[in-house]
Amino acid sequence: MEEAITEQQPKSRPTLTDAPADFAALYETHSQAIYYLALRFLGDPARAEDATHDVFLKAYRKWGGFRGDSSHRTWLYRITINHCQNLRQSWASRNLVSNADDAVWEHAQSRTDSPLRVLEMQELGERIQDALEKLPEEYRLLLLLIADQEMSYDEVAELTDQTTDAVRGKLHRARKAFAALFAKTA
């Protein structure tokens, strides 16, 4: 019996031809998540490309020493976060909102249980970027990490050096703030 034909063919995935097979598989599995985090965290496609390249090159150099104390995803995210935070620190003047503005987000006029409407999927990225840019850096990072279904609250807490309860509390405020800002981008 023939297998059912799926409606959509899977998208071609990036292939590293010059790396050992295990590292190529690592890249194939995680590169999209790493690029996405870099893109939305940095807000610049060209810099996100550079960052993704640099992160995987660092990972390649450390690959022999990776002992599996954390998942591959968590390990790669840690390298990415350190890399991107270093980059952002060098453009500190671009950071328009500081974490000291938490009170503003606490009282954001938005309900997290109301749907977020998107009329055109093609505009989605632009609207998300607009909203993320206005969030404190910490909120932006937490939202991007927790949106990854492979990441648990515990792993996000470990990556961001705080307790799981702190992550939950901040995510509650981050969701409200994002929803309010996202609605304004419509």
Added chain:
Amino acid sequence: MKHESKLTPREQQERAQALSPQSTAREFAAVEEVLRADAAQTPVPPAVTQRLNESIRQEPKPRSWWQRFTGR
């Protein structure tokens, strides 16, 4: 001079649909869903993979943990 369309009305409609941006209105129940949808439609640019291939070609082969352990 007036040019007559050689396309049938149905073909014209199909072409218009193909050229116009897809109307894909959606509602998301949670912030995470919006971000996941965005991530799913954001592929890694091929240039990244090409550059990484070139960079790796110039790197020494990584040593495995047992090579490091035995100092080989």
